[in-house]
Amino acid sequence: MSRKRSTRRWLMVLLGLIIIIALVMLLIRACTRETPPEPQPPPRTRPTAQSADCPDVEVVVIPGTWESRADDDPYQPHANPRSLMLRVSSALQQRFPANRARVYTIPYMAQFRNPTNLADHQADYDVSRRQGYARTAGHITALNKRCPITTFLVMGFSQGAVIAGDVASIIGNGRGIIDPDDQDLVVGVGLIADGRRVEGQQNNIGPNPPGQGAEVALGPILANRFPGISMNGKRAGGFGTLRDRVQGICAPGDLICDSPTITNPLRAIGQLAGAINNPVHAMYATPRYWEDNGATATQWMFAYAVRTIDAAPHPKHF
Numbered sequence: 001m002s003r004k005r006s007t008r009r010w011l012m013v014l015l016g017l018i019i020i021i022a023l024v025m026l027l028i029r030a031c032t033r034e035t036p037p038e039p040q041p042p043p044r045t046r047p048t049a050q051s052a053d054c055p056d057v058e059v060v061v062i063p064g065t066w067e068s069r070a071d072d073d074p075y076q077p078h079a080n081p082r083s084l085m086l087r088v089s090s091a092l093q094q095r096f097p098a099n100r101a102r103v104y105t106i107p108y109m110a111q112f113r114n115p116t117n118l119a120d121h122q123a124d125y126d127v128s129r130r131q132g133y134a135r136t137a138g139h140i141t142a143l144n145k146r147c148p149i150t151t152f153l154v155m156g157f158s159q160g161a162v163i164a165g166d167v168a169s170i171i172g173n174g175r176g177i178i179d180p181d182d183q184d185l186v187v188g189v190g191l192i193a194d195g196r197r198v199e200g201q202q203n204n205i206g207p208n209p210p211g212q213g214a215e216v217a218l219g220p221i222l223a224n225r226f227p228g229i230s231m232n233g234k235r236a237g238g239f240g241t242l243r244d245r246v247q248g249i250c251a252p253g254d255l256i257c258d259s260p261t262i263t264n265p266l267r268a269i270g271q272l273a274g275a276i277n278n279p280v281h282a283m284y285a286t287p288r289y290w291e292d293n294g295a296t297a298t299q300w301m302f303a304y305a306v307r308t309i310d311a312a313p314h315p316k317h318f
Helices: 002-032 086-095 125-146 159-172 180-185 214-222 240-245 265-275 297-311
Strands: 057-062 101-105 151-157 186-192 246-249
Touching: 057 086, 057 125, 057 159, 057 297, 086 101, 086 297, 125 151, 125 159, 151 159, 151 297, 159 186, 159 240, 180 186, 180 240, 186 240, 186 297, 240 246, 246 297
Parallel strands: 057 101, 057 151, 151 186, 186 246
Antiparallel strands: none
């Protein structure tokens, strides 16, 4: 009897050990099991048709310094009849019906106060640029929500080129304005005299000077020295996925986009304010300082816009 009891006791101990080992193994497996991935939302489907009042292409034009006004008419701008971008936008309005390519010129204050001149009572550059950016981004966001398959062509000159480039950078790097899935809706970007120009971040058209944008060249020098004139330097991430769709024009010697290294901050800000009026910066509508196969900058930009619009999709309407 005692041998049977001893055998039974050992069997019970062995069974208990087996159960404990099994429980430990289950516990280890439970602790080391990978957390299942969170379910991903289904891919957003783009509609195949949109309202009849939506244009196929929205051409967003941003004038340069002193070429716009905050209360200007975005469809028939008249703040400055000599605005450089009018040479492009007016020609596009004559070339295309509005349902194919509608031109919307951003109305903003477009000013630049020289802080070294106490008699200058214009708005600060930062204030002007922020308004221009907010109105451009807001217009694109609102239209994209209402007309989800309209494509965009964005163009600007000088301060307007800085704003247009900033908008393209935000979109191309997926940081806002429109959904990252809609980056393909930006079919083109045209920048004339971009103050944040960096070699290699866009397609440089025609003469390609070695300098960089004034905001890049002066950024480290003027940082926090002059309130109201923030030199923002290079755009983080460049133009992202839009890089190959960005066309940049800069005339050699234009200090706004072809700025040499400057070491004297006080002199630099005076030069920057004066550069807006210098002969090179003011003559992109002539072949004197920039031309490409005989075409002026505005002629080249018009031809580029026509090619881009012709190649853009023709969405259905209801």
